[in-house]
Amino acid sequence: MKLYEYESKIIFKKEGIPIPESYLASTPDEVEKIVENLKKEVAIKAQILATGRGKAGGISFAKNPKEAKQLARKIFSLKIKGFEVRKVLVEERLFPSAELFLGITYDLSQKTPVVISSSLGGIDINEIAKKYPEKVFTLPVNMVWGIQNYQGKLLAKNMGLKSKDMFKAAGIAVKLFNIFKKYDCDLAEINPLILTQDGKLIAADAHLELEQEALYRHKELEQLEIPIRKDSPRIPTKFEIEAEKIDKIDHRGVAGRVVEFDGNLGLLIGGGGASLTIFDAIRYHGGKPANYCEIGGNPTVKKVKELTKLILKKPGIKGLAVITNVLNNTRVDLVARGVILAMNELDIKPSEYPILFRSAGAYEEDGYRILKKYKIKYMDRSYSIDQAAKAAVEMISNLK
Amino acid sequence: MSILIDEKIRVLVQGITGREAALFTKYMLDYSTNVVGGVTPGKGGQTIHGIPVFDCVSDVVKEFGANTSIISVPAAFAKDAALEAIDSNIELIVIFTERIPKKDVVLILDFAEQKGTKVIGPNSLGIISPGKSKVGAIGGPQIETKKSYMIGPVGIASTSGGMTTELANLLTSNEIGQSTCISVGGDPIVGMTFRELLPLFEKDIQTKTIVLFCEPGGTQEEDAARYIIEYSYSKPVIAFIGGRFVDDMPGMRFGHAGVIVQKGKGTAKGKIEAFKRAGILVADTLTQLVDYVKESLS
């Protein structure tokens, strides 16, 4: 779960990482009032869950309340990477003598947290790593031990800091790791960490991403007024929202993780790696999927039925491919029952509708008996996913 | 020969009284896996399919010499279960549970490394050495397992449990058997990865060819490719990458928790290139995969 900057800063403040004096506002008028009280030059920063707001005009500096209100109005009217700006953070403006970088994430290859520091902050660290790899210092850290002071010192030294500043930055690194561990973060980043002209080290920006799987054990977020939610890299379509509702009918199995595409072949496909393989195979043979979806973990007949109905009703659908891997857990007969019930409820005759069924594994004999009875042609385990995908694509292109 | 498991292992099921674990325990017994005991804290004294249930792992180790554990407990208890198994000197742990927080996984792997314990998973469907034994839910019911898997020369390692059985079935229907098939787990961080399994396959006399099923996200494939170059790996490795379309949709997750392309990292394209540099054949379709495997065996 990605946190907004202001939410990350709530945690920073609680855990003792210095942040600028900052206030949250939802209207230009509120911004004006805050600046009147603050009596300082300010930075106004759009609060969105995407990076690159600076380039998109989401950060402005104002000298007085009137200017602040004007600039805020502009920021509130922006749409950055599809996100509307609903809130801005108004902060005392910092005057940096250096902008630095400090971040923690997982190194999937070494299976351990890794801390990254750099003397070049304020821009995307991936760009820095590409252009000036020698300026990016990485340090794997043991989860049990955390960052020790000597490691903090090493990180700070590689930000180009000396004497007092070095010790301060080391302290911040230790605290940032504590946050990373305590809150089950996927990512904890300060970019930029600013060394001000009057010698303070302050986290100008804050970016935390909490691991979805661990949110259940973070009840403290509620007290910090950080609502738990799901990230969506793009706004879900109506079709996708409907599918998600279907998946929530009950807790058994998955039938409803769906992504909409604009093709003509409806897909009901096996979950996990199989869904990836099947979707690829359909595209490889020139098919145009109307959706990606996953069924797995032995879902109930009802879920399969509702999902099938949703797909069959989608405008532009010309046929349906039900393709799964050789199933370990999900039952072939339950999938078959769901698909046929859906067609029945929609008054579609299974024997006359373009449908391709390829499945095998648990309870395949029962499944095949059902399919036979309703005159649906099926492929068993002697046909590969590849052959099934090809046949499904041909089925659509042969339609008149 | 086979790797990781054979007919002699003594298996312990942690969380044996759970619905799924009880079911696959039966399937394991049907496949004549030597299941010696189960653990569910608080339920010691019961039996499941004739297998005695204990409160602690150490009881099963003391009494029956269990050396392999399959863990199927709720995600919130998985860390404790795994640490208990490692502390009780279990040699191989297969973690079936999915959605375990990364922090817990890192802590488990850290302790396992200290004690020299092998860990497969989390989010692994299991391991099967056809004709010898299986650990976990891999293959499903006995009758289906026997249809999908047969004894032979191909080792399979896969990030997807479902595709492990699919690939084995594909080979079996072409009359090519398997030595050991491993579902390494679909999570971003797992215990033994391709890179760690390759040396075991290399030492195994039965295994002649290795098939890898890969997905976008993570670094397993790149790590394996580097290992193959560095150590001049001696056996043919053939890869199949599912989810090439994910490259076009950065930031979105498909299939498994680990399948995500972010900031141009973990792309299928990058993995294919890394494999090709290492001289690994990458099949574009499953039909092609079978051809490559046949060629490598002839």
Add this chain to the structure above:
Amino acid sequence: MVKIMGMFVKVEINNSKCKKVKNCKICEEVCPVEIFKFENLEENNEIISVIEENEDECIFCNLCLEKCLQKAITIKKLY
């Protein structure tokens, strides 16, 4: 043509057998897909009925058949 569920599985309860045991409910308790519904209408008038909408959810686990004290349940596959 539109029939909600019950295309594949027919679950039947022999009421006269069932009624011999009071307040049993065991089938309702063991069924993983909620096919049975127990209703205590008034004293001495309790009924177990089949929720038709859920009939096709039957996974043939046979738990109800095993546990029913009166052997009052039959399950037919309609395929």
